[in-house]
Amino acid sequence: MHATAILLAAGLGTRMKSRHPKAAHKLAGRPMLRHLIESCGVVFDQIVVVVGPDMQELEAIASPHAVVVQQERLGTAHAALQAAGLFGDGDVAVLYADNPLITPDTLRRLVETRRDGATRLALLAMRPADPGRYGRVVQQDGEVERIVEWADASEAERAIPLCNAGVLCAAAADFEPWLRAVRNDNARGEYYLTDVVALAAASGGIVRAVEASEAELRGINSRAELAEGEAAIQQRLRRAAMDAGATLVAPETVFLSADTVLAPDVVVQPHVVFGPGVSVGAGSEIRAFSHLEGCIVGEGAQIGPYARLRPGTHVGDAAHVGNFVELKAADLGAGAKANHLSYIGDASIGAGSNIGAGTITCNYDGVFKHRTEIGARAFIGSNSILVAPVRIGDGALTAAGSVITNDVEADALALGRARQVNKPGQASMLREKLARETKVRDQKKHGETG
Template identity: 70%
Template sequence: MTSLPSSRPATAVLLAAGLGTRMKSSRPKAMQTLAGQPMLAHLIASAAEVFDRLVIVVGPDMDDVAKLAAPFPVVVQHERLGTAHAALQAEHWFGEGDVAVLYADNPLISAQTLAALLAERRKPGVGLALLAMRPADPARYGRVMTQGEDVTRIVEWADATPDERATDLCNAGVLCAGAADFRKWLHRVGNDNAKGEFYLTDVVGLAVDDGARVRAVEAAEDELRGVNSRAELAQAEHCLQERLRHKAMENGVTLVAPQTVFFSADTALAPDVLVEPNVVFGPGVTVHENVVIRAFSHLEGCEVHAGAVIGPYARLRPETSIGSGARIGNFVEVKSATLGEGTKVNHLTYLGNARIGAHTNIGAGTITCNYDGVFKHTTTIGNNVFVGSDSVLVAPVSIGDHALVGAGSVVTSDVPPEALALGRARQVNKPELGKRFMDARKAEKENG
């Protein structure tokens, strides 16, 4: 947990009941993905570093959101009557310390910013702290009006005067206060507005009216931008990818063309990994030191050990482990397979449900036939095996150490260690039949 200047317990209430209507999606807004993870997952990860307790507010019939929130407690806002009403649904969990209310559609807030918010609230005499930003285009954001270091009010854009609109300090909507005060102010929020909803931002005015000092903590626009549409989701993805790229390079990873590489939030790359252009990392990828990921490769749910080379144009699918110093070449797809140290699969190959030993060579065009239409079956290949090009290995099948499979073979039975397997039909040559056949086909084409 991030270091804070007080031992008082702190609770974060995460509002995740939004339907995402503007996204025209059947999925709740909180489940829209950024860098391979739902927006809510990003916010949970940051908040869990700072707050002692998290509680998530969801809408009715949002079982997928509740499942994602586990093991944190979940409460349901049965009627969507506004953000203040949503926060009140979690009142039972406020405790006696500090409470912050966050939004699932503000997924990029860092733990450092949340820690700064909580620290500001805990300064002597501060009753309420809020997050604010200075966006490049303030547009229709509510403006944060200040006098000295204190916030005096939040003015919605529609109600602001020209001078107030000229203020570039904008409200991000995130608030933090002592639990007792937050309860009091939330219960006093009214719904005398065009939508008849209870708005969390009204808490600021109530706090000022009560004589509480309200302070603003500024953070970067990229952290505080809201995500309410597909366009805003794309902007957030861009911001998050930039953050992940910089983090990778700061940790010793070489990105030849950073703007063309896309990460998942959980991508783990060791120092001295080199990533060429146009590489995509799906969820669940771990890459060890001195690995080279060549251009146009796609990795997901896999582990690549030290010194391996992947690609170009390779695809590593879930449950795959590539051994140290192994080579996965162009147009090779590997799924649910383990490859031993120094094994080479250089061209045009599919390996699914395979267990392959060390220093084995898999020739171009080889495939493992792992699926019979109902069940998946395993192909086991030992150490120092040579599988010739264009071979078909029909699982379940095992090939022993130091065995050799002749090119073009269809292997349906186990191959003993050190054996030569030839599983192809005997070649028969018919003199002149080839030319006569082609001449006949050409004549047929000419005659229509």
């Protein structure tokens, strides 16, 4: 049976105090709306996103899924009704973009409950530690009678521990008439989606609640709640990484992105940050205080400590990237090493090459970026400056401290530094001169203050 997910994302999120829509704020490097889209994509055949006017940022995030615009913000039932023309013939679930942590398993349970042969409407509910201002789920004999918003609830209703998570699922043929029957005679004068529950119950249909954890169903409406959501998703991602065979030495100090891929036997030491778009091959070790984003690390590689891999970087199998080394749009070949204090940008480094401490690829001339190409088994001496565009051939060697501005052929030795001159006795003479100058300076200072 066909199923459609309607994602409500028209809220301004004023409590975020941001120029960005609430659903555009990120968790684990991914917009909240995108998290929900990814989960819904596992369960539903079609996804429709409802946004407010002038929300092009959210429309871009929603792509390629259908988007409809709620021109007037008259409430959540009104928002869902804007997508009625796209409901289709099967089941419809309405979700909120500020509930981004719902898992596919929970959504699957929701749909299965709706299709159990007796349930006309299914909803998600939770029992939060602090129910606060959540709407309460009023039940009788295991069936849901209605949901009452906190602002309209009595003291007895506010004492109910089961809270509405905002997600409803029903057949499209039922959902649209219920939405059109919703009225706005409440404390805020809005058309509440939650009123659909009472309408469903009043029509003789059975309404059931599907419970899930607060960590999964929490709403995110403020910066503080965004931080709480980040903590929840990080805990989930860390557990998944370890269950898949990675070792996180101090999991609470490692931060992952939603798309981070860690192969089995990867070891991640404390205080490592993975930005979006990182894949690490089996047996590699990411050492402490490293930052990786938009890069691929091969098998058996060693990264860090204190390394930075920027977007476009590819580290080959068994390669080494050491402390205070930064790579950007660079290919480091298999077994190659850049172990100390280097910047390698817009470069290709062949297999087995060694990059000496303090090496820099000068890749930017103020207008354009240029590439440096280093062949296999080359040796780049410490403090070499490679001025791109430049090519270093296979097996070539650059002397320490060289500035390389021209191509170096294979197996050649390149020296690009001033000739050294030794002057016997000059060191002691210089020290004596400096001592005399220091004495005169001290005497003058004493005379001025004496």
